[in-house]
Each structure stands twice: as C-alpha cells, then as structure tokens.
Amino acid sequence: MTNTILEAKNLTKKFGDIKAVDSISFAIDKGEVFGIVGPNGAGKTTTIKILTTLLPPTSGEAFAGGYNVVKFPSKVRRIIGYVPQLLSADGTLSGYENLLMFAKLYDIPKKEREKRISESLHFMGLEASADKLVKSYSGGMIRRLEIAQSVLHRPAILFLDEPTIGLDPVAREAVWEYVKVIAQHGTTVLMTTHYLEEADAMCSRIAIMIRGRIAAIDSPLNLKLSVGDKNISLNKVFESYIDKSIDSEESGNYKDVSRTRRTAKRLG
Numbered sequence: 001m002t003n004t005i006l007e008a009k010n011l012t013k014k015f016g017d018i019k020a021v022d023s024i025s026f027a028i029d030k031g032e033v034f035g036i037v038g039p040n041g042a043g044k045t046t047t048i049k050i051l052t053t054l055l056p057p058t059s060g061e062a063f064a065g066g067y068n069v070v071k072f073p074s075k076v077r078r079i080i081g082y083v084p085q086l087l088s089a090d091g092t093l094s095g096y097e098n099l100l101m102f103a104k105l106y107d108i109p110k111k112e113r114e115k116r117i118s119e120s121l122h123f124m125g126l127e128a129s130a131d132k133l134v135k136s137y138s139g140g141m142i143r144r145l146e147i148a149q150s151v152l153h154r155p156a157i158l159f160l161d162e163p164t165i166g167l168d169p170v171a172r173e174a175v176w177e178y179v180k181v182i183a184q185h186g187t188t189v190l191m192t193t194h195y196l197e198e199a200d201a202m203c204s205r206i207a208i209m210i211r212g213r214i215a216a217i218d219s220p221l222n223l224k225l226s227v228g229d230k231n232i233s234l235n236k237v238f239e240s241y242i243d244k245s246i247d248s249e250e251s252g253n254y255k256d257v258s259r260t261r262r263t264a265k266r267l268g
C-alpha cells in the first residue's frame with residue numbers, strides 16, 4: 001500500500017511561450033514536510049496554485065489525497081489548507097472575525113466554530129490580540145493568523161507559500177515552531193521558502209526548482225552528499241545546482257550557436 005498523499009506527474013504550465021512549470025513529477029508521503037526552493041520565477045507558486053486547484057495545468061496530472069485536482073477540485077479543497085505568498089487576512093477585521101469568516105467558509109458546524117477558533121487563537125499565541133484589527137498586527141502576527149485560518153478545518157495537507165517572507169528572525173522562528181507542531185499532529189506540509197537554513201532544519205525532503213524544472217529532489221543530507229560534502233550548507237548546494245543549470249544552458253546556447261553556424265556554412 002502506498003503512503004503517497006500528494007503527487008505530480010509530468011505537470012506542466014505554460015503562460016504563452018513561458019513554461020512556468022516544465023514537466024515536473026514528485027510524490028510526497030503522508031506526514032512529510034516537503035520544501036520547494038528555487039530562485040524567483042522558478043515556478044514554485046505556480047506549482048502550488050495547480051496543486052491547490054486554483055490554476056489548471058497545461059498538461060500532466062496532480063493528485064491530492066488520491067483525488068485528481070482537475071477532476072475533483074471540491075474534494076481536494078476540503079482536505080487542503082493554503083497560505084498564499086501574498087496577504088490573505090483582512091486588515092479591516094479583527095483576528096477573531098477573520099477566523100470566523102474562514103470557519104464559515106470551511107463549513108465548520110456552528111456549535112464547533114467557537115471552540116475551534118479559540119483553540120487556534122490559543123495555539124498560535126494570538127489570544128490577547130483576537131479583538132484587535134489585523135491592520136494593527138505585526139507581520140509575524142498576520143502570518144500566524146493566516147496559518148491559523150488555513151488549518152481551522154484540520155486539513156490533511158497544508159500548503160505554505162513563503163510563510164516567513166519579510167519577517168524578522170524571531171518572528172520567523174515562531175512561525176516555524178507552529179508549523180512543526182502542525183506537522184507533528186500528522187498534517188503533511190508542502191512549503192516554499194528562500195531561507196535555506198530553515199528548509200534544511202524543517203524539511204524531510206527538498207526539491208530544488210530551477211526554471212520550471214526540478215533539478216534535484218532528496219533529503220537535505222543526500223542533497224549535500226550529491227555535491228560531495230555532508231557538512232556544507234544548503235545554500236552552497238543550491239548555488240551548485242544553479243551553477244550547473246547555468247552551465248548547461250550556456251552549453252545549450254553554444255550548441256545552438258555552433259549548429260546555426262554549421263547550417264549557415266552549409267547553406268552559404
């Protein structure tokens with residue numbers, strides 16, 4: 001029996017001529033904290049949008065909890081939580097009101113709502129600020145509220161797109177502590193981040209995504225070993241894969257140029 005809870009098979013997304021996601025495949029096991037890292041524009045957010053049913057793929061397939069994300073989007077939406085890269089909390093409402101809105105959105109039964117909301121406020125350390133307007137929150141508090149919103153319905157899979165972007169180190173640390181606890185409760189997490197030390201500490205496996213493709217996918221330790229040294233930082237591993245990708249692109253260009261030249265010569 002397979003333990004896979006999230007799967008992508010040759011997933012591709014084109015925007016005009018741009019292949020934002022270029023035939024990627026992976027399978028994530030139940031209980032994993034899986035990271036996607038990669039430079040700006042690598043296709044991380046696009047991948048998450050496809051997996052969360054918000055964007056149709058151009059080709060390929062994806063499954064969440066066994067459901068095809070294109071064919072059964074409402075089934076998928078019931079078992080996932082999503083914290084987008086851009087802000088998703090409403091600044092003009094209080095923390096409590098934001099949570100109430102999501103509790104309604106997720107169809108949490110009325111008699112359960114108050115309990116779930118107060119549990120999540122407590123869990124995310126937001127009890128004292130529950131009645132304050134979100135626009136008065138710090139960045140870290142907003143992120144914690146958004147995570148609280150996204151797990152109110154106790155999803156099996158949680159998607160976090162850059163959950164700590166723009167936060168100071170202390171606030172970042174706090175967010176990761178909460179994510180760890182959510183994962184310990186059995187929720188599978190797929191996250192993206194630009195903070196590679198954090199990915200190293202948090203993730204069971206990491207996919208390095210470059211220009212729409214997965215350049216490598218493995219545990220942090222095996223990724224380090226793949227470039228020859230288990231003691232180097234994940235930053236160095238990342239740089240090494242970026243260099244390789246640039247090299248292959250250059251040789252690709254070179255090949256193209258020499259092919260064009262050969263053709264020109266033949267024709268000339």
Ligand SMILES: Nc1ncnc2c1ncn2[C@@H]1O[C@H](COP(=O)(O)OP(=O)(O)OP(=O)(O)O)[C@@H](O)[C@H]1O
Pocket residue numbers: 015018020038039040041042043044045046047085
């Ligand atoms: N709606 C869209 N229309 C056209 N192009 C898009 C659209 N969304 C994304 N792209 C392009 O697809 C590519 C991948 O973008 P994506 O947002 O997935 O990258 P990312 O890895 O999340 O980057 P970042 O680290 O900056 O968040 C980029 O070239 C981007 O400009």
Ligand SMILES: [Mg+2]
Pocket residue numbers: 044045046085161
């Ligand atoms: Mg992104």
